[in-house]
Amino acid sequence: MTLPVRFVLAVALCAVGTVACSADEAAAPAPVPSPPTATTSTAREAGVQTRTPPTTTSTPTPIPTPPPHPVSIEALAQQAYDGRNLQIGEVLDANDAYTRYFVTYASGDLTISGIMNIPVGAGPFPTLVLAHGYIDPAIYTNGRGMMREQDYLARAGYAVLHTDYRNHAESSDDPNAELELRLGYTKDVINAVLAIKASGHPQLDPERVGLMGRSMGGGVAYNALVASPGLVDAAVVYAPVSSSTADNFNRWTRADPDADGVSDAIIAAYGAPEASPEFWQDVSPVTYFDRITEPILIQHGTADESCPVTWSQQTLTALQAAGADAELITYDAEPHAFEAVWPLSMERTVAFFTEHLRA
Numbered sequence: 001m002t003l004p005v006r007f008v009l010a011v012a013l014c015a016v017g018t019v020a021c022s023a024d025e026a027a028a029p030a031p032v033p034s035p036p037t038a039t040t041s042t043a044r045e046a047g048v049q050t051r052t053p054p055t056t057t058s059t060p061t062p063i064p065t066p067p068p069h070p071v072s073i074e075a076l077a078q079q080a081y082d083g084r085n086l087q088i089g090e091v092l093d094a095n096d097a098y099t100r101y102f103v104t105y106a107s108g109d110l111t112i113s114g115i116m117n118i119p120v121g122a123g124p125f126p127t128l129v130l131a132h133g134y135i136d137p138a139i140y141t142n143g144r145g146m147m148r149e150q151d152y153l154a155r156a157g158y159a160v161l162h163t164d165y166r167n168h169a170e171s172s173d174d175p176n177a178e179l180e181l182r183l184g185y186t187k188d189v190i191n192a193v194l195a196i197k198a199s200g201h202p203q204l205d206p207e208r209v210g211l212m213g214r215s216m217g218g219g220v221a222y223n224a225l226v227a228s229p230g231l232v233d234a235a236v237v238y239a240p241v242s243s244s245t246a247d248n249f250n251r252w253t254r255a256d257p258d259a260d261g262v263s264d265a266i267i268a269a270y271g272a273p274e275a276s277p278e279f280w281q282d283v284s285p286v287t288y289f290d291r292i293t294e295p296i297l298i299q300h301g302t303a304d305e306s307c308p309v310t311w312s313q314q315t316l317t318a319l320q321a322a323g324a325d326a327e328l329i330t331y332d333a334e335p336h337a338f339e340a341v342w343p344l345s346m347e348r349t350v351a352f353f354t355e356h357l358r359a
Contacts, residue, residue, distance in 0.1 A: 071180050071270070072282040076187070076227035077291075083107065083194030088116060088201070092143075096120065098154040102142065103161065104170070105195035107188045113170035114163040114192070115143030117154035123203035126210070126357045128153055129192045129232075130162040131185070131224075133215030142169040146214055148342070153212075156350045159204050163192045178262050179269060181245060181283055182216075186223040193224075193231050208357040212349070214238040215307060215336070218298075219248065222285035222315075229293045234356035236297045236349050239304055239336050242311040243286035243318065246273035286315065289322035296326045297352045299345050301334025 068074035085106040093100040098117045105112055119125050130153075132145025143150070143162050153160050165185045166174040177184050189211070197206040211232045213221030218240020225235060241248045250273065254263045273280045281287045296319065300312040312328055319326035329348065331341045338345055 069279065069282060071183065072279075073183075073223065073226060073285060073288050074282060076183060076223065077288075079187070079227075081187070081190050081194055081228065083191030083196075084198050086195040086199040086201070088118075100143075105192060107166070107191035110166055110172035110174065110188075112163060112166060112172070112188050112192070113142055113168075114161055115150070116162075117150055117160040118203050119154055119157055119159065121203075123159070124205035125157060125159040125203055126208035126353070127159040127161065127196050127204050127206075128210045128212055128353065129189060129196070130160060131189050131211070131213035131217030131220040132162065132165075133217050135168075137167045140164070140168045144169075145217070146212075149212065149214070149346070152346050153350070158210075158353070161192055161196060163188055179265055181249075181266070182220075183223065183283070185220050186227060189220055189224045190228050190231060209233060210353050210357050211235040212237070213240065216241055219243070219245075219285070225294060225296070226285045226288035226291045229291050232294055234295050234297075234353060236299070236352060238299050238338065238345070239301065239307050240298065240312060240315070241307050243284060243289075243315040244280075245284040246280040247311065249273065249280075286318050289319050289324055292319070292322070292324045294325075295352075295356055296324065297349070298326065298328040299331070299338075299348070300328065301331045301336065301338060301341075303333045304336045306336040 068078060083105060085104075087104045089102040089104065091099055092102055092115065098119045101116045101118065103114050103116045105114070130146050130149060135145055142164060146162060150160050150162055164171050165188050166172060167177050171188075174184050193209055193211070196204055196209060199206075209232050211221050211224060212235065213219070215238070218237035219242070221235050221237050222240070222243050224231060242251075249263075249266070253259050253266065254272075256263070270276055270279045298312050298316060300307070300309045302309050309330060312330075316326055316328040329345075331338075331345070334341050
């Protein structure tokens, strides 16, 4: 998976130091006996005025919480999202089951392109947002990823919005996308869901929305679930990348001789995973799995040559430890792209969404 160099590096790093002070207590001298003192009444009789010292209280100065690193899951979680302006444009194709449209929607200041398949009929239909795997943006074309899934799900009665992401097809350009570890793709997926819910389109049910991601898009789905709990009703991921971002960086970006510029820029900005573990934990969805509120189905082949099945096994363990409702189905000898068992896997996907996207 080759990462193109599409950014201009502009990073400022800052560090905050803390100083702690301590003082030794001096040994107290031996007590010296003192003569008896007059009682209060005797003191008054002697003309000595007494008073109770005023009680003083002080409010501690609150310590401000530092803002999260701008490249982090926490920064994604604290961002305000206003996905809007879903525009269903020209008809790209039509058949007896659904019509395929070119669409755009707003993701922050950017315009994101995609496709939408809307089943024939009045609706409203449950809607799924699809997050595709890595395809070089230089060769990517509108709606290119997950073509089989787009067709299958629309024929099963779902409206399907397949997002192109920023820097893909007709979407707006984001020159910092690679340096920011593609977290912008997560913003585009969150805003896709919100644009559907805000559209008011009579064929799209805003109360029944699911998320599906494949490969890199599985990682995007994990990010969306932890950054925006309650965003969707359920999620399915296929052959996903690791939920530890350092694993993905080391496997593809760092190990790719054609991506030296990207790798070097990322390490210069944030440090390598072994040198800056806290940063890499903060950009990993696994760190925040306790925030997930939606049921998740993971499907992975044991012969996956791109994303090792052990990643999904480790992710499942972490999800369950965090209390998430998660299930992993593995398929013996199935490669990354899914071949022989793909129809069965899609039957299970539709059954899962049917169960959890209820009216």
